[in-house]
Amino acid sequence: MSNFNEDTVRRHTIAILVDNEAGVLARVIGLFSGRGYNIESLTVAEVDPREQLSRITIVTSGTPMVIEQIKAQLRRLVPVHKVSDLTVEGPSVSRELALVKVSSIGEKRVESLRIADIFRARVVDSTNESFVFEIVGATEKLDAFVNLMEPLGLVDVSRTGVAAIARGPNPI
Amino acid sequence: MVQEAMTGAEIVLKALVDQGVEVIFGYPGGAVLPLYDELFKQNKLRHVLVRHEQAALHAAEGYARSTGKVGCVLVTSGPGATNAVTGLLDAMCDSVPLVCLCGQVPTHLIGNDAFQEADTTGITRPCTKHNYLVKDVNKLARVVHEAFYVARTGRPGPVVIDLPKDVLVTRGEYVGPAKVKHKSYKPQVKADPKLVEQMAEMLSQAKRPIFYIGGGVVNSGPAASQLLTQFIHTTGYPCTQTLMGLGAFPGSDPQSLGMVGMHGTYESNMAMHGSDLMICIGARFDDRVTGRLNAFAPNSKKIHVDIDPSSINKNVAVDLAVIGDVAHVLEDLTKIWKAKQYRADEKALKVWWAQIEQWRAKDCLRFVQSNKVIKPQHAIKRIYELTRGHDTYFTTEVGQHQMWAAQFLKFEEPNRWMTSGGLGTMGYGLPAAMGVQLAHPDSLVIDISGEASVQMNIQELSTLCQYQLPVKIFILNNQYMGMVRQWQELLHGGRYSQSYSEALPDFVKLADAYGAVGFRVDQVGDLDGAIEEMIKLKRTVIVDCRVDSSENCFPMIPSGAAHNEMLLGPSDEADKPVSEDGMVLV
Numbered sequence: 001m002s003n004f005n006e007d008t009v010r011r012h013t014i015a016i017l018v019d020n021e022a023g024v025l026a027r028v029i030g031l032f033s034g035r036g037y038n039i040e041s042l043t044v045a046e047v048d049p050r051e052q053l054s055r056i057t058i059v060t061s062g063t064p065m066v067i068e069q070i071k072a073q074l075r076r077l078v079p080v081h082k083v084s085d086l087t088v089e090g091p092s093v094s095r096e097l098a099l100v101k102v103s104s105i106g107e108k109r110v111e112s113l114r115i116a117d118i119f120r121a122r123v124v125d126s127t128n129e130s131f132v133f134e135i136v137g138a139t140e141k142l143d144a145f146v147n148l149m150e151p152l153g154l155v156d157v158s159r160t161g162v163a164a165i166a167r168g169p170n171p172i
Numbered sequence: 173m174v175q176e177a178m179t180g181a182e183i184v185l186k187a188l189v190d191q192g193v194e195v196i197f198g199y200p201g202g203a204v205l206p207l208y209d210e211l212f213k214q215n216k217l218r219h220v221l222v223r224h225e226q227a228a229l230h231a232a233e234g235y236a237r238s239t240g241k242v243g244c245v246l247v248t249s250g251p252g253a254t255n256a257v258t259g260l261l262d263a264m265c266d267s268v269p270l271v272c273l274c275g276q277v278p279t280h281l282i283g284n285d286a287f288q289e290a291d292t293t294g295i296t297r298p299c300t301k302h303n304y305l306v307k308d309v310n311k312l313a314r315v316v317h318e319a320f321y322v323a324r325t326g327r328p329g330p331v332v333i334d335l336p337k338d339v340l341v342t343r344g345e346y347v348g349p350a351k352v353k354h355k356s357y358k359p360q361v362k363a364d365p366k367l368v369e370q371m372a373e374m375l376s377q378a379k380r381p382i383f384y385i386g387g388g389v390v391n392s393g394p395a396a397s398q399l400l401t402q403f404i405h406t407t408g409y410p411c412t413q414t415l416m417g418l419g420a421f422p423g424s425d426p427q428s429l430g431m432v433g434m435h436g437t438y439e440s441n442m443a444m445h446g447s448d449l450m451i452c453i454g455a456r457f458d459d460r461v462t463g464r465l466n467a468f469a470p471n472s473k474k475i476h477v478d479i480d481p482s483s484i485n486k487n488v489a490v491d492l493a494v495i496g497d498v499a500h501v502l503e504d505l506t507k508i509w510k511a512k513q514y515r516a517d518e519k520a521l522k523v524w525w526a527q528i529e530q531w532r533a534k535d536c537l538r539f540v541q542s543n544k545v546i547k548p549q550h551a552i553k554r555i556y557e558l559t560r561g562h563d564t565y566f567t568t569e570v571g572q573h574q575m576w577a578a579q580f581l582k583f584e585e586p587n588r589w590m591t592s593g594g595l596g597t598m599g600y601g602l603p604a605a606m607g608v609q610l611a612h613p614d615s616l617v618i619d620i621s622g623e624a625s626v627q628m629n630i631q632e633l634s635t636l637c638q639y640q641l642p643v644k645i646f647i648l649n650n651q652y653m654g655m656v657r658q659w660q661e662l663l664h665g666g667r668y669s670q671s672y673s674e675a676l677p678d679f680v681k682l683a684d685a686y687g688a689v690g691f692r693v694d695q696v697g698d699l700d701g702a703i704e705e706m707i708k709l710k711r712t713v714i715v716d717c718r719v720d721s722s723e724n725c726f727p728m729i730p731s732g733a734a735h736n737e738m739l740l741g742p743s744d745e746a747d748k749p750v751s752e753d754g755m756v757l758v
Contacts, residue, residue: 018356019355019356022305023293023294023297023305026294026297027297030297030298034298065485065489068485069482069485069486072481072482072484072486073482075481075482076480076481076482077302078301078302078322078354078356078357079356080356081355081356
């Protein structure tokens with residue numbers, strides 16, 4: 001197949017619906033590390049308590065052949081219900097949340113607050129010499145915000161990793 | 173309906189019996205004592221006591237591969253489970269259906285570094301198709317049934333069930349195996365009919381076709397082999413087999429080109445290289461088969477039929493992927509071929525076969541016969557010829573002897589050939605033969621072996637003698653780890669680092685010590701007599717056959733080379749030195 005001969009490495013966001021049982025995350029992560037695929041971001045949480053299903057969102061990158069292989073290997077795991085490549089299966093929305101701690105006083109402190117305002121980041125903790133901002137958005141937006149905070153006293157960042165979902169009325 | 177509550181151990185045994193298990197290979201220990209106590213009280217299940225857990229796994233593999241049933245194993249926690257790991261991965265690589273029950277420390281001690289505790293589900297996760305840790309006795313029966321279902325369906329594989337000791341003694345509810353409906357695990361058996369139609373059309377247009385078939389055909393069951401053989405006969409196309417696929421198509425059929433790959437035949441590899449259509453059925457484009465990937469069958473369109481979607485486009489991008497069970501696909505394909513009245517292109521096929529016959533005429537498996545020393549190839553050839561007409565099963569260890577066996581034994585039907593392909597596990601053949609013999613008590617079971625491999629599970633001689641299993645262990649003794657020596661000769665300037673088998677035991681005395689029969693043969697003239705004697709004896713036999721210690725296995729695709737760059741014999745080596753890229757490959 002012609003597209004498999006492509007060597008271009010692309011980033012893909014893959015959503016996986018799995019049984020929420022012991023060891024299932026280890027199966028997925030073990031598959032990635034064992035076969036040498038890389039994980040750029042990973043999030044997981046239960047999404048259907050009645051059916052006991054969890055949703056894992058993985059951002060990974062590879063050539064078309066590698067991405068195909070990743071999806072096939074994921075589908076081979078017994079507790080995996082569904083694998084969906086949000087990057088190729090139509091439009092999707094993806095969001096990430098970050099908590100960003102900035103420690104500074106004076107002009108820098110004021111400037112950090114001003115930028116936070118522009119990015120629609122919220123202050124969730126404050127002392128005389130620090131803020132913790134909460135920011136939600138696409139990965140690139142969070143990257144930009146963190147970069148701007150760097151000279152303003154950035155001391156700590158905690159990011160959730162990407163959560164993503166397809167646009168339109170249909171479920172995964 | 174209220175059922176009388178049973179203990180976990182009772183539940184496990186009842187579930188095994190309900191799953192049709194007749195033989196279980198195992199080794200007791202603290203964590204599985206409740207199960208062994210139940211085994212003691214019943215007589216439906218036969219327990220075979222091995223001498224090392226690894227052997228229990230290989231024995232179960234031999235049992236499974238020669239019968240098509242699921243092999244069953246019982247080991248204890250900690251070292252019992254870790255000793256099982258090699259066998260589990262071996263079964264994983266070769267798609268052998270197994271269920272391995274492992275003891276575990278009681279649930280309240282898990283994670284406490286308790287005595288004989290191991291994180292069994294953690295350790296075995298990458299070497300099983302699936303594994304379970306059962307913490308609730310009421311889920312136990314369901315898990316056992318599900319484990320058998322997962323092991324034998326789809327692409328078969330090993331499944332581990334980790335059983336904490338407290339779960340085995342707690343009382344709970346039993347449920348029968350009535351259809352296990354799995355929520356997420358649903359292997360695709362029936363292929364998309366449109367794709368099969370496309371496949372038929374491509375087949376009818378081929379000028380230089382080749383069937384490349386593997387272990388998936390064997391796993392699909394004897395019907396798959398029959399359907400495939402009929403279809404290949406209908407088309408008149410040539411067929412090559414992988415190491416795991418030997419017997420899936422009759423080895424002595426004129427349309428069979430023999431084995432493909434690193435030590436496959438010249439005609440197979442050249443035909444693969446020169447083909448314009450490759451039909452891969454139940455094989456996986458393994459590196460032993462393809463050689464250098466960027467030179468692999470450069471001008472062929474490729475069709476891949478496999479039950480496992482992850483095998484598709486993994487190593488080689490194909491033009492048409494048909495996902496489904498081989499037998500089902502072939503049934504549909506045969507119907508379409510007939511309905512559409514497709515015909516092979518006779519004219520093109522005639523030219524193709526003429527070319528193949530030229531390659532065949534090279535007689536790539538020839539070797540220089542000697543009357544001074546027994547050539548290993550000659551020994552295997554004679555075993556093949558003298559066992560024809562017998563109801564024979566072969567197992568092997570891993571190395572030169574394995575490749576010679578694959579080259580010189582011909583299998584007319586599937587399930588007759590048990591070898592460690594994917595993992596290449598030395599020490600596989602002896603215990604595997606044990607499992608085969610248990611499944612087929614009246615058949616002739618021969619382990620073709622080397623003096624190095626056989627020592628890796630030699631302790632199982634004790635098991636063979638205990639159960640009076642008349643397995644024949646034929647050691648091609650060249651006093652070297654032959655394949656290691658061959659690579660050292662080819663790649664490392666003949667520096668035979670640690671590959672000489674020093675301080676070998678006297679295998680005749682060793683056989684005697686265990687209560688088996690042993691004899692030695694080192695004269696060409698005595699070979700036939702020794703083989704006949706071995707076949708005749710209804711006891712465990714070791715034949716220590718002293719063979720030419722410097723013989724190398726040819727033909728050979730050196731690592732990093734392509735199919736059309738095969739070495740045909742020793743004189744070829746000098747002309748085609750191994751590339752630097754090839755040096756780092758295994």
